[in-house]
Amino acid sequence: xxFSKSLEYALRAVIYLCNESSEHAKLNINQISxxxxxxEPFTAKILxxxxxxxxxxxxxxxxxxxxxxxKAKPIPVIDIVDATxxxxxxxxxGLGLKECSESRPCPIHNEFKSYSYKLQNLLTKxxxxxxxxxxxxxxxxxxxx
Amino acid sequence: xxFSKSLEYALRAVIYLCNESSEHAKLNINQISxxxxxxEPFTAKILxxxxxxxxxxxxxxxxxxxxxxxKAKPIPVIDIVDATxxxxxxxxxGLGLKECSESRPCPIHNEFKSYSYKLQNLLTKxxxxxxxxxxxxxxxxxxxx
DNA sequence: CCAATAAAGGATATAAAGGTCTTTTTATTG
DNA sequence: CAATAAAAAGACCTTTATATCCTTTATTGG
Numbered sequence: 168x169x170f171s172k173s174l175e176y177a178l179r180a181v182i183y184l185c186n187e188s189s190e191h192a193k194l195n196i197n198q199i200s201x202x203x204x205x206x207e208p209f210t211a212k213i214l215x216x217x218x219x220x221x222x223x224x225x226x227x228x229x230x231x232x233x234x235x236x237x238k239a240k241p242i243p244v245i246d247i248v249d250a251t252x253x254x255x256x257x258x259x260x261g262l263g264l265k266e267c268s269e270s271r272p273c274p275i276h277n278e279f280k281s282y283s284y285k286l287q288n289l290l291t292k293x294x295x296x297x298x299x300x301x302x303x304x305x306x307x308x309x310x311x312x
Numbered sequence: 313x314x315f316s317k318s319l320e321y322a323l324r325a326v327i328y329l330c331n332e333s334s335e336h337a338k339l340n341i342n343q344i345s346x347x348x349x350x351x352e353p354f355t356a357k358i359l360x361x362x363x364x365x366x367x368x369x370x371x372x373x374x375x376x377x378x379x380x381x382x383k384a385k386p387i388p389v390i391d392i393v394d395a396t397x398x399x400x401x402x403x404x405x406g407l408g409l410k411e412c413s414e415s416r417p418c419p420i421h422n423e424f425k426s427y428s429y430k431l432q433n434l435l436t437k438x439x440x441x442x443x444x445x446x447x448x449x450x451x452x453x454x455x456x457x
Numbered sequence: 458c459c460a461a462t463a464a465a466g467g468a469t470a471t472a473a474a475g476g477t478c479t480t481t482t483t484a485t486t487g
Numbered sequence: 488c489a490a491t492a493a494a495a496a497g498a499c500c501t502t503t504a505t506a507t508c509c510t511t512t513a514t515t516g517g
Binding site for chain 1: 504515
Binding site for chain 1: 314315317320321323324327401404406407408409410411412416417418419420421423427431434438443444446447451452453454455456457
């Protein structure tokens with residue numbers, strides 16, 4: 168927190184794909200960006216990087232599109248973070264000091280480290296499939312009205 | 313988390329002022345930005361907004377500068393956040409949905425809300441003076457080497 | 458094989474954050 | 488009261504994030 172736009176769209180798209188796509192029911196970029204209400208070409212770029220990282224799959228040509236195979240391994244949310252924003256927000260000093268460590272901490276070092284650690288831990292344990300389950304059960308949403 | 317550059321510089325400057333300035337020992341922008349190793353004109357802008365919000369004080373003219381009166385009330389860190397970044401990062405949906413609420417939550421709504429709440433609470437309780445104390449005691453630092 | 462479809466790739470545009478520069482205003486002091 | 492020192496104000500520049508557009512490549516069905 169907070170998440171970049173790229174990460175927001177990536178997460179919404181991946182959760183959506185998790186529930187709505189499969190090897191035999193691919194979704195094209197228009198269908199995805201319409202569903203999750205995100206800018207189409209920008210979302211395309213983001214999905215391309217997820218494909219490159221083997222987080223999602225895609226095929227070209229008629230009937231092609233993006234999909235997540237239902238028998239794919241669970242995807243930790245942190246994988247999406249790594250693909251879009253990276254870890255720098257978690258790793259750099261909260262006050263922007265060049266050197267900030269146990270031996271020479273900034274005044275918020277410990278608090279920051281604790282939050283950062285807990286959050287990374289949470290993002291590592293939570294999977295996209297966990298989040299998708301809530302959506303498929305109607306308990307949560309990735310679409311605007 | 314994560315903090316903007318403005319907030320980082322603001323916090324470092326205010327903590328520094330807390331320890332090193334007083335009504336009778338004002339510091340000019342060059343002294344401050346040199347000490348905390350921040351871009352001088354940008355830092356000046358930020359301090360100006362803190363003055364407008366009565367978080368710190370300043371006087372013009374020779375011998376003038378910025379200062380925090382030692383008998384000033386404790387300054388909650390959240391006041392600096394409000395002056396620079398605002399609360400939007402805490403308040404908007406973690407996945408960027410337009411409508412995200414208890415009754416129609418995004419898949420990370422509850423986690424996000426919990427972290428956001430804890431963090432705002434921490435920032436409300438912690439004061440700049442608390443942070444400055446650590447620095448004056450040599451336990452933490454706001455300067456680069 | 459060809460026409461259509463869809464992602465991939467690369468160049469470009471726009472907005473916001475980060476940062477600088479110049480001029481004006483105010484205060485102090487010799 | 489003039490010279491100087493310092494913040495305030497406002498215009499401007501740069502970089503990064505966000506977003507779009509156009510061309511290329513791959514795939515498929517007829």
